[in-house]
Structure formats: structure tokens, C-alpha cells
Amino acid sequence: MPTMSEGRSERSFSRRPRRRSGRQGNSSRPQQRVEEPIVAEHFESTLPEGPLPSFAELGLADALIKSLVANEITEPFPIQAATLPDAMSGRDILGRGQTGSGKTLAFGLAMLTRLAGGRSVPHKPRGLILVPTRELAMQVETALTPHARALGLWCRVVVGGTSFPRQIDHLRRGVDLLIATPGRLSDHVRQGTCDLSEVEITALDEADQMADMGFMPQVRAILDLTPQDGQRLLFSATLDGDVDKLVRQYLHNPVTHSVAPATASVTTMEHHLLFVSAEDKQNVVTEVAAREGRTIMFVRTKHHVDRLAKKLRSVGVNAGALHGGKAQSARTRVLGEFREGTMPVLIATDVAARGIHVDDVSLVVHVDPPADPKDYLHRAGRTARAGQSGTVVTLVTHDQRRAVQGMAARAGIHPESTKVRPGDDDLIRITGARTPSGEPIVEREKPARRSGGTGRRFGAPATAGRGGSGRRSEGGEFRGGPRRAERSEGGRTFGRTERTGRPRRAPQH
Template sequence: MTKFTDLELDPKVLKAIAEAGYEEPTPIQAQAIPHALQGRDVLGIAQTGTGKTASFVLPMITLLGKGRARARMPRSLVLAPTRELAAQVAENFDTYARHTKLTKALLIGGVSFKEQDKLIDRGVDVLIATPGRLLDHFERGKLMLNGVQIMVVDEADRMLDMGFIPDIERIFKLTPFTRQTLFFSATMAKEIERITNEFLTAPARVEVARQATTAETIDQHVIEYSPSRRDRAAKEKREVLRALIDQEGEKLTNGIVFCNRKSEVDILSKSLKKHGYDAAPIHGDLDQSLRTKTLDGFRDGEIKLLIASDVAARGLDVPSVSHVFNFDVPSHSEDYVHRIGRTGRAGREGRALTIAMPADEKYLKAIEDLLQREIPRMESPYNPAPTRSRSKKATEADTAPAPDAAEDPGKPPARRSRRSAAKTAAPAKAEPAPPAAEDAAPKAEAQPKPEEKPKPAARSRGRGKKGGEDKRRQDEVVGMGDHLPSFIAMSFEERMAG
């Protein structure tokens, strides 16, 4: 079994490792560190939680043991996709470089430029930064990268997801061609492979696990749930999560709940707090000081449930996370690997539970295709009481017997169209009134009731001219010339008598 003492690291580094309680390196560390100490470029591919950070921090401290940094010209550069991951690298550097005189600077957003400029002006051996903030300092003329001897790109696939690849290519071109490059990623997309072919020179490829695999120590399950009604889907989904948390009981010491959207993070966090759960949100829109405070509280055990967006899927180094809940199935299958990689770290057992709705079927299939295996299903602990849907009520109303038309033939039933009402009333008009005697029948048929007589017929008789449709159409055109329409000369009484 390989030990850290077998890796030819600086004695000061070995002392710090022993004080941290480590004796044996992880597989990625055991394979990557020797190549890095030889000055070779390294392409490391390993699942999250396997110790990639120490794979480049330990040899970097050893290689930088000799030499001195100059103002505004860092000797090494570490690029990380998120503030949290950059802060984690800085913590690792502080742990393993405690017995050396090496200096570092952390360049991330949400922190004053002035304080960061002071550190750069003094000269730093290790510069840890996110791509955007690094380029901000460079464009302000506060930083030069032509003295970089070692360059590290961590979580390169996450860089691709966040759109940092153009920035990474630009930074590569600002550094010397003779630099040593250590490139680490959990997956190898085509764009990542293109960059490694362009900027790495004969790299030593270190792959300790199949690409996009999950740790065997993680117990994974999918809870498939169909809401009782579409308008209740969001509410019932939160109830499913609460039922899962309650079901885990004492086995849940702490956990991370992942959502796809920042807005959902805030909604879910407030809902859990309302129901008495110890939860706090973290996402990219929060102030950096609040994000740091929340993470520290989670690490210290003051916060039991961390509700997070994918900004926290990588870069959270909390070894004892017992559970990961995927409140939303990730739309990118690789994100599933990184999310559940927050649990089951360093050989510990972990549990990952994913809530899948019917609309998530295609995303779930993509995840299983990536893992090349089916994730076991688990029955939902939440079973709501059946509710009477509106559609059922509407169906009962539609199938109810209609009122008898003979009761009120002149008034159509409620919610009927005018056309339906006309069809109902038509037979009543066509049926003649019963005659008082036999000789009155012809007169009743020839003489309709006054109230049923159409008004256009009365107008045509009042004109004293030819009746009929043609004459009515002509008289309907009203002008102010020599022609005076006959109805204007009629009195109101004459028109009503007609």
C-alpha cells in the first residue's frame, strides 16, 4: 500500500499531512502526484470527492519551495469555477503549507478589489481565482501572468457548463508557453478534450474511475411521484420531501437539498422553515458574506439542511454529509454525479434520494444512460387523501338531466347558447293557438297575434308603396337629398297602429 512518505514530497509538506491525520493517498493522489513532481502536464479524470484538490496542491507546494515571488507576478495559478471551490482550495493550501513561507491570494467576486490589490502588490506564490475576477484584475493593470510556472484548472467540466471556456482559453494565452499544466475534470466533453489537445503538452493521463461514475458507498434511490392535481404539484412535491426527511429520522445527520432554479431554492427554504425544519438557502444571487456564513454554519453543524442550487454542487468539502436530496432532477446528467458526490466521501457511506415527477422522465433516462445502470426505485412515503377534482364536478353537471322545455318554452336553460335557445323556442312559435270555434280557425291561422308580428312588415305597409324585400332594402338607405323616406312623414301613432 502506497503512503505519502513514498511520494517524494517536501518534508515540511509531509509533516503537515501527518498533522492533518492522513497517511495513505487516494488513488488519484497516488497516481497524479509523481507525474506532477516530475514536471509533466497531468490530465486527471476522477469522480468528485476522490481528493483531486490535494493531487495538485501537494506537488505545487513542493515545487514552489525554492524561489521567491515578485510583485504582481504570481508564480502559480489555480482556476476554479465557483467562489466556494476557490475558497476550498485556499483552505487546503493553508493546511498543507503551514510549515512553509509560501504566500497566497484569493481572487473571487464579492470581495473588495482594494484588499486583493494589496496582496498582489506584495507578491504571492500561489494565486487562486475565479476566471472573471482574475481577468478584471488583469485588465485593470494590477496583475501580470508572464511569471506563472504552474497552472491548474480544477473542475474543467463545470467551467464548460458555466460558460467560462472562452475566458480559460484567453488566460492560457496570457501565461508562458513553458508552464506546467495540471488539468482536472470529472467528465471529458468534446470541448474539454479540444482544450487539452491545444494547451497541454504530452500530458500524463490519470483516470482512477470510469468517466461520470458515482461512488459505490452511496445508496441511491428514485422516488417517482405523480401529483393528484396539476395545480397542486409544487405543494405536494414539497410534502414528499418533508415526508422523506421524516422517514430518514436519526440517520439524517445533515443533508443538502438541490434545486434547479434559484427562485425554487428560496421558496423551498422558507417552506421548510415554516414547518419547523432547520434549513438555510445558498445560491449565486446571495451576498458572498452571507454565503460564507451559511457554509460555515453547515460545516459546524449549526444548520442541518442546506438548500442549494448547482453553485454548491461542486466545491463543498464537508466530509460528513449523510444525505443528498435532489428536489429537482438535474437537466444535465453530469450534474447528478456532482450533486450526489457531496455525500459518501472519503469512503464514508452516504444516501442520495431523487424526487422524479412524470415530466422528469427524459432527464432520469439520460442520467441512467450516463451511469450505465438503473437507479433503484423507492415508494413515496407521502400518499395524499383523494380529492374531488373540478373536472369530475363538471362531468357530473354535464350529465345531469336537462329541465323540461315544456315548463317554460320561452326561457332557455342556463348556459345554453342563443342558437340552442332558438331551436327550443321555434316549435312554440310554429304551433298555432287553439281556436275557440271551428269558424275561427282560418282567421287565427291567417291573422297572427299582434305581439308576434315582425316590425319590418309593419314598416312596408306604412309606406303605401310596393311591399317586399327589394323595397325594404331600398328604403333602409337614408339620405338627405330630394328623396324623403315615407317613414319620416308617419306619426308615431300611425306606425304603432300599422
């Protein structure tokens, strides 16, 4: 079995039918495939003109169409209509679509179509989707599993924070489409429990976020272990820096699709800078959090997340905390309650925000203003999904004014600036702020954890599955660089990470 340090296998793939039109001669990929640099400005909208074709007209199988209808997805989004024909024909795809544009099904349905009829063998997935966070991985699995089962295919997730031995068992049973974060997949490759030599098609979702989070060495090492003539689909909000290098090295003559410019996600939003005094800031935050509707508040550190969530619950605001220091089970529970609406306020760090794909979030609040315009756009992208409107407010104290105004200019937005105090009419007009009930919210008592749940099964070493954290001490490093434990501080991430329409359109990612 190839290892992360051995590079790509030189074995022949002639027994597998060619998966791409436009390939000629040798199936080996040259090191540099796209001569011209691909940057965001080179993208042009490929929004189909006139009525969008139906899923049947796009060539999807009847079983897939029935599955989509059963999930209340009756017509494709523009990014799906543009991307599916090329992806299903085997072309490499370079795509850009904002959060909520339906890009998960754009690459997912194509991958399932191309994998249909084949059979997986133990420990060798046939399709691979790489994503930056655990939460996103799990949401992709939720979106694709019903449609995979309609074709008799199995989707499985491999992420940190969950049982390593259980993942080994899933891989042993055979996986058609594997959804993974780079860190945990690298662990399985090192352990010899996952072999990527049979991967026929690979998708990279939110590649720019993987670059921002420092995963490019791992991503490159993983791609080096997949067949050279495999099909590749890459979706990213921006295509500069490391993402541009990835495109030029690993994609062959890609077809580019974009239904919106990089800043389109913020054009359907209202942007506000709310100038507050340091003394008033906490009371303003509390009144804004007490509004009706789903609200996400971003702060810089894990400690601040916990402190603010506790403060809000003490005055009657049902708020949940989400950051990289939380156990995966706790993060999944909080996101589930937020998605269901039983917990309307979510307090999160930037790293956690990258996995949040929840519809009907009407307000995003930058309690701690981001320093980087990319972080602003990532945070803002949690609202105004799929053409819906949304509001983004940034709380700015006197000493932050110049820095925040500069950041906003670099992000390409033109926010309305308003000075506010607790109870102000402008604060209510912009955010829907109101006075909280003042009645503390008591957290449900957690059931006692059963003993004996170490997860040491299937012959795995004790260090491979202790609590499912994946933080094992193991010798050796692969060519992508040393393995690093998941950790977030100050909105920065260190190392490995964490899971339509007309006439009736269900939310998509």
C-alpha cells in the same frame, strides 16, 4: 504588462530552469500538442497495486510531511500516490478523480514543492490554480494554506463577491500561489493589477465544470498569458468537447492518471426514483428534510431555494439557502454552518452545488430533477465522498417520469423506483424521513452594517470595490469574449462565477 487582448508574451524564459522532462529543442509550445483526441474512455486506472507509498517515499519535504501529520493526513490517497511523482518532476498531468478523492492535494502538494525556495514579486504570482466557483476556491485555499506556510509560501484567493481593493493589496505584497475564478482573475488582468508572465505552473481543477459554466473563452485567454513552457495540470471528471480541445492545445505530452471511471462516484451510492403526486410532494420534501444527518436538496431556481428554505424553517427544520444571488458573506456563513453540522439541511441550485465539498453528506435529494445526466452526476457527487456510502433520491411527479427515466439511463445508473406518500414505510426506509417538530426556527438577527465600508482603498477607483461585488462598468473586452455578470436561472449559469485512509485519514477534496 501583457493584457488579455495581447495574447502571450514573446519574451524568453531561458533564465528559469527547465521544468519538464521529455521536452526537447525549442521551448515554444506548438498549437496542437496531443495528436490523438483525449476522451474519457481512453483513461485507464492508475491505482497503485499493493501498499501505497508514504509521503516520504513520494519525495515530499520533511516540512510538508510534518504539516500533513499536524492536519491528520498520514498517508496518501491513490490519486496522490499516482500523480505526485510525475507532477513534482515537471510533467504535464491530465488527471481524473471523483469528488473527495484527494485531488486537491494531488496537484497542490506538487505545486508547493516546485515553488518552494523561490520568491514572488509584486503583482506577479508564480503558481496559478483556476477553479469554477468561489466556494471551491476558498476550500482549496483552506486545504493548501497550512502546507504553504510550512514552506514559507503565500496562497491567496481572487474571486468575485469579495473586496477587489483587498485583493489588489494581496497581489502587491506578492503571492506565490494564486487561487482564482476565471472572471475575477480576468478583471485583475484588465485592471493591470495581476501579471501572469511569471506563472511557472498552472492547475485547472474541475475543468469540465468550467466548460459547462461557459468559462472556456476566459480560461483560454488566461492560459495564453502564461509562459509557453510552463507546467500545466488539468483535472476533470470528463474529457470531451471543450475540455478535449483545451488538452490538445495547452498540454504537452501529458501523463494521464485516473483512479476511477467517470461514473465511479455513483457506484458507491444507492439511487432511488420516488414517484410522488404533485399534491404530496411538499409534505414528502418536508419529512425527508426532517431526517437526521446532513442532507443537500437541489432545486432549479434561486426563488425556489429561498421559498423552500423558509418553508422548512417554519416547521422546525434548520435549512440554509445557497445560490448565486446570495452575498458571498452569506454563502460562506451558510456553508460553514452546514459543514459544522449546526445547519443539517442545505437547499441549493446547481451552480452553487459545484462549490460544495462537505464530508459526511449522507443524502442528496433532487427536488427538481435535473434534465442533464452531467448535472445528476455533479449533484450526486456531493455524497459518497472518498469511498463512503450515500443515497441519492429523485422526486418524480407523473408528468416527469419518462424524462427522468431517460436521464437516468444516460447517466449510467439503475435506480430503484418506489411510489411513496407522506409517512410511508418505504419513504422512511429509503430516506430516514420523519415528522418535523413544527416549532419554527427563528433566524439570528444580523448586526447592522457599519457605514463607510465602501472598500475604496489603495487608490482603486470607486467602481472597483463597491461592496466587493466586482460588477463594474468598464470598457473593452478581452479576446475570450465579453465579461458577464454572475447569474443563475433554472440550473444554468450565465457568465462569471463565484471559493485520507490508513491508519487515520482526514477528509480531503
